[in-house]
Amino acid sequence: xxxxxxxxxxxxxxxxxALKMISAANSGHPGGSLSxxxxxxxxxxxxxxxxxxxxxxxxxxxxxLSKAHCCPALYAAMAHAGYFDIKDTLKFxxxxxxxxxxxxxxxxxxxxxxxGLLGQGLSVAIxxxxxxxxxxxxxxVYCMLGDGELDEGQVWEAVMSASKFRLNNLTAxxxxxxxxxxxxxxxxxxxxxxxxxxxxxxxxxIEINGHNFxxxxxxxxxxxxxxxxxxxxxxxxxxxxxxxFMENKWEWHGKPPDQDQLKKALSELK
Amino acid sequence: xxxLEHTRKGFSEALVEIGQENENVVxxxxxxxxxxxxxxxxxxxxxxxxxxxxxxQDMIGIAAGLSFCGKIPFTSSFSVFTPGNCFGQTRLSxxxxxxxxxxxxxxxxxxxxxxxxxxxxxxxxxxSRALPNFTVIVPCDYFETxxxxxxxxxxxxxxxxxxxxxxxxxxxxFESRFEIGKANVLRPGCDVTVVGCGxxxxxxxxxxxxxxxxxxxxxxxxxxxxxxxKTTLINAAKDTGRVVTAEDHSVIGGLGSAVSExxxxxxxxxxxxxxxxxxxxxxxxPDELYKEYGLTPKHIVKAIRKLV
Numbered sequence: 001x002x003x004x005x006x007x008x009x010x011x012x013x014x015x016x017x018a019l020k021m022i023s024a025a026n027s028g029h030p031g032g033s034l035s036x037x038x039x040x041x042x043x044x045x046x047x048x049x050x051x052x053x054x055x056x057x058x059x060x061x062x063x064x065l066s067k068a069h070c071c072p073a074l075y076a077a078m079a080h081a082g083y084f085d086i087k088d089t090l091k092f093x094x095x096x097x098x099x100x101x102x103x104x105x106x107x108x109x110x111x112x113x114x115x116g117l118l119g120q121g122l123s124v125a126i127x128x129x130x131x132x133x134x135x136x137x138x139x140x141v142y143c144m145l146g147d148g149e150l151d152e153g154q155v156w157e158a159v160m161s162a163s164k165f166r167l168n169n170l171t172a173x174x175x176x177x178x179x180x181x182x183x184x185x186x187x188x189x190x191x192x193x194x195x196x197x198x199x200x201x202x203x204x205x206i207e208i209n210g211h212n213f214x215x216x217x218x219x220x221x222x223x224x225x226x227x228x229x230x231x232x233x234x235x236x237x238x239x240x241x242x243x244x245f246m247e248n249k250w251e252w253h254g255k256p257p258d259q260d261q262l263k264k265a266l267s268e269l270k
Numbered sequence: 271x272x273x274l275e276h277t278r279k280g281f282s283e284a285l286v287e288i289g290q291e292n293e294n295v296v297x298x299x300x301x302x303x304x305x306x307x308x309x310x311x312x313x314x315x316x317x318x319x320x321x322x323x324x325x326x327q328d329m330i331g332i333a334a335g336l337s338f339c340g341k342i343p344f345t346s347s348f349s350v351f352t353p354g355n356c357f358g359q360t361r362l363s364x365x366x367x368x369x370x371x372x373x374x375x376x377x378x379x380x381x382x383x384x385x386x387x388x389x390x391x392x393x394x395x396x397x398s399r400a401l402p403n404f405t406v407i408v409p410c411d412y413f414e415t416x417x418x419x420x421x422x423x424x425x426x427x428x429x430x431x432x433x434x435x436x437x438x439x440x441x442x443x444f445e446s447r448f449e450i451g452k453a454n455v456l457r458p459g460c461d462v463t464v465v466g467c468g469x470x471x472x473x474x475x476x477x478x479x480x481x482x483x484x485x486x487x488x489x490x491x492x493x494x495x496x497x498x499x500k501t502t503l504i505n506a507a508k509d510t511g512r513v514v515t516a517e518d519h520s521v522i523g524g525l526g527s528a529v530s531e532x533x534x535x536x537x538x539x540x541x542x543x544x545x546x547x548x549x550x551x552x553x554x555x556p557d558e559l560y561k562e563y564g565l566t567p568k569h570i571v572k573a574i575r576k577l578v
Binding site: 104106112115116117120121123124126130132134135153160161165 | 296317318320322323325327328329330331332333334335336337338339340341343358359361362363366367368
């Protein structure tokens with residue numbers, strides 16, 4: 001689906017469904033789900049190879065959502081890809097539901113690891129990429145991290161490992177929305193120069209606008225062509241993207257909208 | 271005299287054996303291959319060996335990822351580092367996902383010796399045992415460590431395997447029974463039971479010998495801390511009515527706690543706990559430290575006397 005209009009329509013729907021889930025649960029993380037939605041749309045509706053009727057297909061591309069609190073966007077994408085019915089996702093965060101508050105491998109088929117403690121996903125992605133090399137598989141491993149998540153030391157241990165093992169089958173994506181739980185990334189722990197940091201660790205670095213479908217597709221294509229080193233796509237995004245009153249506000253990191261706010265948000269997205 | 275041997279030697283030899291049997295076995299190392307004698311495996315299977323550097327958190331995560339693709343990863347480090355330095359990764363990436371990862375921690379307890387209290391792991395059994403899905407194994411000698419590695423490869427799911435630095439007395443042999451979840455009665459007795467694990471099994475046997483003319487001491491080697499062998503423990507409590515536990519680990523959360531949890535619920539009897547009494551270790555020779563921290567055969571004898 002390289003029809004940008006179609007991708008845009010899908011990403012809007014994913015935003016709508018993510019907000020509905022969070023509202024139904026009266027709990028969840030809208031800000032980061034909305035900032036990640038366009039990249040997740042491209043992954044599931046353009047970039048990745050997978051089989052919804054065979055989630056364990058050994059040759060599938062893998063997506064690791066390390067910032068797992070943004071799983072509403074992932075659940076919505078997977079539903080529209082055909083893994084399950086979108087209506088089921090309204091059980092988000094309910095007792096006994098496969099749609100856990102943080103995406104979990106043991107609760108839902110098609111999820112590649114369990115998240116909830118930031119900083120762990122990239123290491124797991126490296127393990128999957130190493131296994132791919134060992135088994136001479138052609139699959140690609142994608143791992144999305146938040147920019148706030150880069151505070152975690154484990155991320156930088158993993159950054160060194162991926163470079164050491166020359167994992168060109170691994171693409172990290174930073175959903176760089178510049179805001180974390182309690183404020184701006186630049187105030188809490190400044191990351192700049194972020195591009196130089198990753199470059200100096202031996203990665204191929206591509207910086208893009210994370211809401212521009214053409215750029216996202218181009219970046220994934222370039223990543224796949226890179227030899228001998230892993231690629232990181234630093235995607236500049238807007239926290240709360242698509243809903244004006246949520247945009248760029250840390251207060252919408254982990255707060256559900258009330259009924260009026262939901263109505264207002266959905267009308268903006270329609 | 272009892273022969274002494276490194277449990278680490280058993281660990282490294284067994285890794286080669288299971289590596290030969292199963293090409294899915296991979297080994298991850300956080301910069302300790304000389305200490306854990308991994309050269310054998312590295313020379314034989316270089317493509318299945320991953321050196322990740324001094325980065326235990328990353329190592330555990332990478333191991334989880336490998337296991338999701340059908341590999342059977344064994345991670346190698348000291349028990350103070352794994353699970354000590356990577357509890358969050360051990361909990362989520364391995365425990366929560368029920369990953370088929372085998373976390374192997376050597377240099378356990380105050381037996382680590384001169385490196386001092388910061389390096390001596392006295393809480394690793396407690397933290398690994400508290401995690402759902404985990405099997406926790408503490409072999410008592412070279413042969414049991416070998417067998418524990420073989421068993422770990424066969425069990426599906428997370429394992430924490432704890433062994434030592436010093437040469438420990440060889441108490442079992444190639445043919446001794448070793449089954450995960452089944453404690454072994456090493457010495458029958460009707461007056462009191464000593465349940466030990468790891469290096470303390472030898473000391474429990476020595477204590478029984480010291481008392482042989484006055485008391486009939488039963489000695490149990492409880493190499494699997496989780497799942498713990500309830501039946502053997504309850505039967506021992508019924509037979510002798512008194513239980514002493516012995517471990518080179520804090521008395522909070524380790525073998526003693528595990529045994530008392532079983533007995534308190536099913537067959538309460540008077541107990542005493544030989545172990546590190548809620549304090550950190552320090553530098554010293556292992557035998558000096560065992561004296562200072564109350565882990566010698568004489569201390570076990572003292573604990574028994576308090577019960578009878």
